[in-house]
Amino acid sequence: MADPFQDVDSAGPEFIKMFADAMDVRQSDPTMEKIVATYLGMLKLSDDSITIEIGAGAGAVTRRIAAHLQPAKVVGYEPSRGFVEEARNRVQGAPNLTFQVADGTNVPVENGTIDAVVMHTVLTHVTHPEKLLAEAFRVLKLGGTLIVCDADFSKATFSNFANDPLDVCAKEFVREFVTDPFIVSKLRSLVSGVGLDLVHFDVESRVVTTKEQMRPWVEATTSQMCERGDIGKELADALVAEHDRRAENESLYGYQAFATAVARKPEKKP
Ligand SMILES: C[S@@+](CC[C@H](N)C(=O)[O-])C[C@H]1O[C@@H](n2cnc3c(N)ncnc32)[C@H](O)[C@@H]1O
DSSP states (O other), X not given: OOOGGGSHHHHOHHHHHHHHHHHHHHHHSHHHHHHHHHHHXXXXXXXXXXXXXXXXXXXXXXXXXXXXXXXXXXXXXESOHHHHHHHHHHOOSOTTEEEEEOOTTSOSSOTTOEEEEEEESOGGGOSOHHHHHXXXXXXXXEEEEEEEEEEOGGGOBOOSSTTOTTHHHHHHHHHHHOSOTTHHHHHHHHHHHTTOEEEEEEEEEEEEOSHHHHHHHHHHHHHHHHHTTSSOHHHHXXXXXXXXXXXXXXXXXXXXXXXXXXXXXXXXXX
16 A cells, blocks of 8 residues: 555545644654754744745644744645644644645745745655755755755664564554655755755654554554454454553663754855
8 A cells, every 4th residue: 555644635534633643742752852953953044034844744843843933934835635724723822834735846935935944754755755855945045954854764663572573563654654764865865966965964763662652653553454354353452452561561662763964055156
């Protein structure tokens, strides 16, 4: 099955609600808050600047961007109408923040008018990341900043030991809910390839030990395997119960790596 994040509206209202909540929970993880705060700290923008997030989802990161840059204008562009509705409903007291429906390959803004573009866990879900990066290049002002933060899903695991059965849920999540698990290894060349100058690249570990964060991975994958008839309900329930048991007895170890790339659109040559 294709990664549902390629066309969220087709995945249906249940998926939209589940992952709108899951992205809010993920962003509240102290590691994710630190990653976002660190890259936002690299943005030095005036109050009349415009920053956009491409692939804003239900706005978990867009709200952080708007709070950090307020009163400067922030717009979240997102192709899913369902996520845009969720995003608008989740905003409170942020007059500088709006959301609009738009695909990342066709953002409705003029050439060279945007001070900063953020893409947070988007490129791993698209088939042609170079098209979104070229669009970011088009809309950025000379000297404008692109920030890409993405998960290296190729390294995601639940394993506590060899052939750990819970790790099937991590592997299955990456197979069913991700388009390119190796995007992080390609990020630097993709960014340079559209003409942007890479100024920063790093990768940070995220270790999940609590029940809320990666439970949706286990719930979504086990229910899919069950629906397909690959496993029975007893095993599906047992994997969820095993996840919860580990969270309770301090043996849950979900691992992901997140990369941040920061790049600038070169100033015009004299
Ligand atoms: C995992 S979500 C991340 C959402 C948000 N950035 C966050 O971190 O909370 C991936 C997002 O990429 C969006 N997406 C998928 N294909 C896209 C495209 N071609 N252009 C823009 N966004 C896209 C999806 O609709 C989804 O909202």
